[in-house]
Amino acid sequence: AQALVDEKDAQAVALGYVAEARRVDARKYPKFAAGQNCTSCALYQGKAGDKAGGCPLFAGRQVAGAGWCSAWAKKA
Template identity: 75%
Template sequence: MSNRREFIVQLSTGAGLALASAGAMASGPMLAESDAQAGALGYKADASKVDKTKFPKYAAGQNCTSCALYQGKASDAAGGCPLFAGKQVAGKGWCSAWAKKA
């Protein structure tokens, strides 16, 4: 599972950088939790509402602003994410692809 997550992160980061350079990540609609991709990755706009039994790797303090994939500033309420191209995620959100920012 770890290798799959690393592959997704690397693939997504490369795709995200390409889109960001084209300006596609600058703004867009907010990602809905009902979105198919959001559901597949367990996205929650409020990380405190993550089902810890379904996602046991979730830990307090993990949210989009502390994720390596988050395109916004740590102080932004929302920002882009290469996993959800063209849509913004909540800074306080979380998904199962969360990866610690370096």
């Protein structure tokens, strides 16, 4: 399996990625709302039930389904 994205990775820091959406800094990211996470993001490539999956913003690695970043976009 591909490695999980490290929150301290430069790209993760730049995007405000956290592996657990409940740890999002709401002051820094006021657009964050409950229910937003990688699983509910349009860019997430994991299948239903997967704990992690691919994201085009983190090529070659996996993001946590429960994670979040500031590029979150609502699934159509």
